[in-house]
Amino acid sequence: MRNTIVSLLAVLFGLLAGALLMAVTGHNPFEGYRYLFEGGMRDISRFGDTLATATPLIFTGLSVAFAFRTGLFNIGAAGQMLFGGFCATAVGLTLDLSKPLMLVCTVLAGFLGGALWAFIPGLLKAKFNVHEVVSTIMMNWIAYWTIYYMVPAYFKGEYLETESRQLPDFASLKSPFLSEAFGGSYINLGIFLAVLAVIVIAFIINKTTLGYELKAVGFNRHAAEYAGIGVNRGIIVSMLIAGGLAGLGGVAEFTGNASNIQIGKLPTQGFDGIAVALLANNAPLGVLFAAVFFGLLYSGRGFMNAMTDVPPEIADSIIAIIIYFAATSILIERLVRKLLRIRADKREQSAEKGRES
Amino acid sequence: MDYVVEMLNIRKEFPGVVANDDITLCLRRGEIHALLGENGAGKSTLMGMLFGMYEPDRGIIKVRGKETIISNPNVANRLGIGMVHQHFKLVSNFTVTENIILGNESRKGLVIDTETASKRIRSISEQYGLNVDPHAKIEDISVGMQQRVEILKMLYRDAEVLILDEPTAVLTPQEIEELGKVMKNLIDEGKSIILITHKLKEIKAVADRCTVIRRGKTIGTVEVSTTSEADMAEMMVGRQVTFKVSKQAAKPADSVLRIDSLTVKNSKKVLGLKDFNLDVRAGEIVGIAGVEGNGQTELVEAITGLRKAESGSILYDGQNIVNWPIRTRIEKGIGHIPEDRQKRGLVLEYSIEENMILEVYQKRPFSKHGLLNKAAIRAYAKRIIESFDVRSGQGATSVTRSLSGGNQQKAIIGREIEQDPMLLIAVQPTRGLDVGSIEYIHKRLIEQRDKGKAVLLVSLELDEIMNISDRIAVVNNGELIGIVQASETSEHELGLMMAGLRGGEVAQ
Incomplete structure (x- = not known):
């Protein structure tokens, strides 16, 4: 409950600071925010786009949050997402199956690809105590260059060297039915997968012995070791799951939101996932809301830019400021506590007065 | 004034x-x-x-x-x-x-x-x-x-x-x-x-x-x-306290733990325990006396599996356990009250109830097919909290970090004794505790002994060692200096042995 308040306050402060920025740069903040939010929610189609933008963020946010809960800082969601997306694309471009079967295969390939990419840092940490921040960042670049080589070599697009061929419809998460229901939005089946992932991860963390073990390893590996919990196994399993989630983010991005994969780009959602996890205080349900909120800002900023002369970078600044407030949540917590105490004191005083009279 | x-x-x-x-x-x-x-x-x-x-x-x-x-x-x-x-x-x-x-x-x-x-x-x-x-x-x-x-x-x-x-x-x-x-x-x-x-x-x-x-x-x-x-x-x-622990003479039975020429390296990769021999029988408390850092940690960690033995054997209930994983040792009945309760003994961010199942969470009724059973966990934790008088703000759901040191320790001791271990290793079980808790914990240790369990007590407090143990093994510089009967030794003799002098009469 307290964490939720802190996150909401971080958002509020971020928006206020954004308003201040707009005002200082000579724009009308009310107008700016009106178009920003209208851009993300004005009609069902724009709302669909917001959800689609949020989908990869839900996955990468979950990935980072899950790793955090088990004491690992997965800063490599970008690479895991890229490699997972590449595996899914490769399967989609290679196999020839019916759509349902194909989607099972691409999703599985994406999960495994991401998991493999995180397995290596996990193994290095477990065996040689290599810090995962270093190794996952390195894996980001290995993914980057692997895709740089693999796509032109094996899956080159018809016109462009820098991207893969278009995925056929039967290998895409896009669903004509869903797009129509959302008024032509590019929303796709990925969102359902994301919600499912939120539920599954929340379940694992809170209800299972696996979650219990992993959290114990994350909080205090000495105590976990003492209790006979396999610490190294925990690290590896945790990285596998985190990587798989990021890989699914790649599936949603490259076979859902987009329909091919480009080279020379590390997906920004990998890093935004850290912000999502931070704002969500690493709670799975919180990740869902935080990702949708960030999705809203990202998909609304274009509209804001079109309708006003507020620069779209304001949206990025707001996100950055929110992250600052979320990261310094202890300050906000102190503020909340102080307010609560003042209120309690007042109540006590008035109660005392009541007794006296 | x-x-x-x-x-x-x-x-x-x-x-x-x-x-x-x-x-x-x-x-x-x-x-x-x-x-x-x-x-x-x-x-x-x-x-x-x-x-x-x-x-x-x-x-x-x-x-x-x-x-x-x-x-x-x-x-x-x-x-x-x-x-x-x-x-x-x-x-x-x-x-x-x-x-x-x-x-x-x-x-x-x-x-x-x-x-x-x-x-x-x-x-x-x-x-x-x-x-x-x-x-x-x-x-x-x-x-x-x-x-x-x-x-x-x-x-x-x-x-x-x-x-x-x-x-x-x-x-x-x-x-x-x-x-x-x-x-x-x-x-x-x-x-x-x-x-x-x-x-x-x-x-x-x-x-x-x-x-x-x-x-x-x-x-x-x-x-x-x-x-x-x-x-x-x-x-x-708030009541009268006895300083002397009253206990009957021990009735030791078969050997539960037999350590044979055990050698263990310490954290600095130097031999911390050298060619160590010790026998702990069912129904007795063996105390390890010594100045801090003379091989006690290495001994305990080798028995519990937290540290690898270089050579020698540890026979537990007749089987050599040096290569057993930690969990197997726990399941076979080796209980361990660790020296550092906050580092080893507890996950401070977990609630009390979550800490109470730290070693048994994977067993029924606490979990089934990998799913935790919260009701069973709470009932179990409440039982330990009540019988070991663990005081906290919100009972079983209190965050462990919020408990005072003594209550954290009582929770650990409760958890270990509740599993009814055949061999209980208690390291500094009363470190930093008050008189009331010390008395209580000593009683519980002796109770374990009287139930026919083996207890290995490691403590830096000589009073504690002398009051509780039946036999006392003295270590110095990773070596066993000698073993004496608690009833026949004196603080003076132990002090000399702790300093490394092989003086006292060695009893079996």
Whole structure:
């Protein structure tokens, strides 16, 4: 409950600071925010786009949050997402199956690809105590260059060297039915997968012995070791799951939101996932809301830019400021506590007065 | 009367607990004033308020007769109040001087002026007989010396009032004696000391007056010279306390643990335990006596599986277990009350109930097909909490970090005994605990023995070893010096053996 308040306050402060920025740069903040939010929610189609933008963020946010809960800082969601997306694309471009079967295969390939990419840092940490921040960042670049080589070599697009061929419809998460229901939005089946992932991860963390073990390893590996919990196994399993989630983010991005994969780009959602996890205080349900909120800002900023002369970078600044407030949540917590105490004191005083009279 | 510090009618609440309720403590200039109370009685909270870590909800704090509000430790510093915490706050790869001036560096141009500082530190050290080398690195000096560095840090900042929080918990008997002398020197030079402790012996030895608190309330302030230890203990616990543990003679049966020429490396990759032999039988308590760091940790960790044995064998119930995984050892009935409860024994972020199943969560009824059964877990935790009197704000769901040290320890002991281990290894089971809890824990250990279980007790407190154990194995420098019958030995003999002299008659 307290964490939720802190996150909401971080958002509020971020928006206020954004308003201040707009005002200082000579724009009308009310107008700016009106178009920003209208851009993300004005009609069902724009709302669909917001959800689609949020989908990869839900996955990468979950990935980072899950790793955090088990004491690992997965800063490599970008690479895991890229490699997972590449595996899914490769399967989609290679196999020839019916759509349902194909989607099972691409999703599985994406999960495994991401998991493999995180397995290596996990193994290095477990065996040689290599810090995962270093190794996952390195894996980001290995993914980057692997895709740089693999796509032109094996899956080159018809016109462009820098991207893969278009995925056929039967290998895409896009669903004509869903797009129509959302008024032509590019929303796709990925969102359902994301919600499912939120539920599954929340379940694992809170209800299972696996979650219990992993959290114990994350909080205090000495105590976990003492209790006979396999610490190294925990690290590896945790990285596998985190990587798989990021890989699914790649599936949603490259076979859902987009329909091919480009080279020379590390997906920004990998890093935004850290912000999502931070704002969500690493709670799975919180990740869902935080990702949708960030999705809203990202998909609304274009509209804001079109309708006003507020620069779209304001949206990025707001996100950055929110992250600052979320990261310094202890300050906000102190503020909340102080307010609560003042209120309690007042109540006590008035109660005392009541007794006296 | 000349009071340096007066804390009058202090009240402090935390969510779910009243930590201090109308507590009054007045410190005279130039006295050693003991603050005595059980764990969780509210000693640390009270001192926290004097040191500016919390603010009282009600009550007045006067320093040198003037009412003050101590809103943070810096204010306390300025008022000349310094605190030496139980866990030292020192940077281990800094020198003594660097640690002392940290946060208070005087400069010479752009560089830090360590020269002047270390001169001043040397002169303070000499004035109070602290014998500290300002250029030594913290990691190279003994725990007792580190404590003196903490004291020096306060003196360097011109503290008039020193609060020492359980200062003897980490010291050897000799170091405790030294500390007593240091404290006397301090008061001779006009300082005043508040000594937080629950060791009556020490209060008797050094303190002038003693304020006893129980469950957040002041019970009274007494003159130490005219009050007996038993009276103080009774004030603290609220009932009469026996110091001597009553127990029947042991009826040892078959060997449960047989250690044969066991050699183990320590954390620095040097042999910490050498060619060690020991036999622990069902129905007896074997105590390991020795000065800290003489192979006890290596021995315990080799038996529990936390550390690899280099050579030798550990026969448990007839089987060599040196290559068994930790979990198998636990499941086969080796219980372990670890030396460091916060590092090994508990996941502080977990609730009490989650900690109570740390070693059994994968078993029914606590989980089934990988799913936790919260109701069964809670019922189990509640049973341990009740039978071991673990006190906390919100019962089974309290965050473990919020419990006092003594209650954390009782929770661990409850967890281990509840699993009914065939071999219970208790390392410093009463470290930092109050008289009431110590008595209780000793009873439970003897109860285990009388149920026909084997108990291996490792402790640095010689009294504890001598009171509880049936046989005592003495270690020095990783080697077994000898084994004696507890009923036939003396403190003197053990002391010599702990120093490495193979004197005493070796009994089987």
